[in-house]
Structure formats: structure tokens, C-alpha cells
Amino acid sequence: MQWIIFIGIAVVSWLVQMNLQNKFKKYSKIPTGNGMTGADVALKMLHDNGIYDVTVTHTPGHLTDHYNPANKTVNLSESVYSSNSIMAAAVAAHECGHAIQDKENYKPMRIRSKIVPTVNLCTKLGYLAIVIGAIFSYKLMEIGIILLLALLVFQLITLPVEFNASSRALKELKKLKLLDNEEIPNAKSMLSAAAFTYVASMLSTLLEILRYALIFTDRDN
8 A cells, every 4th residue: 555655646746747847848839929038027027016126137957947035036047038938928927926925025935945954954964864874773764754854844835935926926927918818828827837846846755754764664663
């Protein structure tokens, strides 16, 4: 039964990732009616929300788009920054959704930002403890598993942050007429696929923790 659950979660995670890749490819080939690039959409959305202290820039890589609250930048991947596709508009709007969250002191985002250093430390120590514990001490392995729960909590807090950013993006795309009524459903499909990758990531982490827990239990017995 345990292996069926593991395989099921792994398959679901893979399907979610494949769905995102397919949506990305599909909507990156469909231009918007107004011809605005991802950078244009980002600037328009920021300024219409009274945000002028955030810089829109481009970053190398694929699906590397992110908002950095530390230096107030919306970082768009090269395939989004200069593209006038529905995909680019949706992704740019999503990242600006995070900028709006930052401006409005959206609580889940604040909590996530504050616990990042702790989560990173717990994750590194957790994996180290599991590796060492598997060789020398089962008790140390148990501590490692407990430390990894911090990553799971972080991913759980991330879910409302990401879904809320997508909701804000769709609202702004429609309100500011950055996409027309026929393009909005496509953007929604794209953003939904992206948002559920965070669910898949959380499930994968849960799967990994359960796997270590079973190894620990079997050896302890």
C-alpha cells in the first residue's frame, strides 16, 4: 500500500510538471492582441497600482521568473521579458502580483520571507543528519527527518502566496485590459498550471520525508 501511495504521488508530480511545460509552450506561441511584451505588462501593472520603486529587469534561464522583495525587482526570464505572448503576459502579471503583496504587507508572504534563513539551515542540517545517521546513529537520522519538516511547512505557507499572486494577476490583466476577454481564459489556464507545481513540489517533499521515515522505522525495528 505504501509503495502505491509513493508511486501515485510521483506520477501526479510528473504530470503537473509536464502540464506546465505543455501550457508554457502552447501559450508562448500565441501573441496578445495588443502586442505588449512581458516587460510592458509588468510596468503597466506596477504603475497602475502606485508602485514606482520596483525595477523590471530580465534574468537568464528558463522559468526563472521571480520577484525579489529585498532589492525590489521583478525579474523576468528572457523568454518572458521581450515576448508579446499570452504566456509572457501571464507570467509577468503573476510576478507583479507578488510586488503588490509586498506593498500591501500580505501576511503569508511576510511569514515566508522571515523563515527562509531558518528553513535553509534546517534543510541543510536535516539532510546531513540523515546521511550521517544512516551510517552511525538512527537517533541522528530521526532528528534529520524532524528538521526536514521545516521545508514542508515552508512549502505549505508558499501555497497561499502563489495562488493569491495568480488571482491578483488575472484581476489586473482583466481590469487594465492587458488581455482581452478571449485571452483571459488562456492566461488563467497558464497560471493554474504554474500554481499547481507548488502543490506537486510539496507532495514530493512529503514523499521524501515519508521515505526516510520508513527507512528509519525499518532499521529501528
